[in-house]
Structures are given as C-alpha cells and as structure tokens.
Amino acid sequence: QKPGGGLIRPKILVVTNNKKVLETYPNQVQFIEGSVLDVFLQCEQLLKEGYDLVTHPLSGNLQVSKTPFKSVVLERSNENVQPKSLELIRLCIEKVKEGQPISYPDAVLEDFAFLDLELIKEPLEELL
Numbered sequence: 001q002k003p004g005g006g007l008i009r010p011k012i013l014v015v016t017n018n019k020k021v022l023e024t025y026p027n028q029v030q031f032i033e034g035s036v037l038d039v040f041l042q043c044e045q046l047l048k049e050g051y052d053l054v055t056h057p058l059s060g061n062l063q064v065s066k067t068p069f070k071s072v073v074l075e076r077s078n079e080n081v082q083p084k085s086l087e088l089i090r091l092c093i094e095k096v097k098e099g100q101p102i103s104y105p106d107a108v109l110e111d112f113a114f115l116d117l118e119l120i121k122e123p124l125e126e127l128l
Contacts (some may be wrong), residue, residue, distance in 0.1 A: 044089045
C-alpha cells in the first residue's frame with residue numbers, strides 16, 4: 001500500500017476470475033472471486049481510474065454470456081479515461097447481463113480455464 005491507504009497497482013494488470021491465470025501470473029493479477037460480470041465491473045472501475053484495455057474483453061470468439069472465466073489485460077494509461085474502452089466494457093457488461101449462466105461439468109470448466117489463459121498469454125508476455 002502507498003501512503004494514504006491506496007493500493008499500489010502495477011502498470012500491467014490482469015483482472016480475472018480464472019485461478020489458472022492467477023497461478024501463472026501472480027504478480028500481475030487482480031483476482032475476482034466471482035463471475036465474468038464481476039470481472040467486467042472491476043475493469044470498468046479500473047478504466048475510470050486511468051487504466052486502458054490491452055486485450056479485447058470479448059476475445060476468443062466465445063459468447064461472453066456462456067463462458068465461466070474471463071481475463072482482461074489492462075495497462076495504466078497516461079490519459080484519465082479512455083472513452084472508447086469504457087464504452088466497450090459497458091457493452092460487454094450488457095451482453096453478460098442478457099445471457100443466462102450455464103452450469104458446466106468440471107472437465108469443461110478446465111477447458112474454459114485453459115483457453116482463457118492461452119488467450120491472454122501472448123499479449124501479456126509482450127508487455128512483461
């Protein structure tokens with residue numbers, strides 16, 4: 001923590017609800033114990049605090065309302081708020097709210113977690 005009680009956040013941050021991503025990049029992750037909606041809501045908050053999207057929140061060509069895990073890479077920006085990124089994350093929030101959560105067997109959850117990790121590896125590695 002920095003003086004004044006605020007958190008010191010890294011320049012590159014991954015907001016995720018995927019434990020595989022947390023295990024792989026523990027120093028970069030803000031882990032969300034919750035749904036994809038919770039991940040997007042945290043991203044929206046971080047965008048308002050001066051971060052910008054590095055990866056597209058709908059990456060992977062998966063229907064966002066059907067995937068149980070989501071990781072979004074953000075980078076601290078020199079600008080205050082990125083209106084296009086904020087608009088995009090709000091669109092994603094609406095898409096998630098439109099869908100119905102699906103219950104998957106553990107083996108399928110493992111596949112989703114693996115795929116989510118693979119989708120952020122390359123863009124994240126380029127920044128680290």
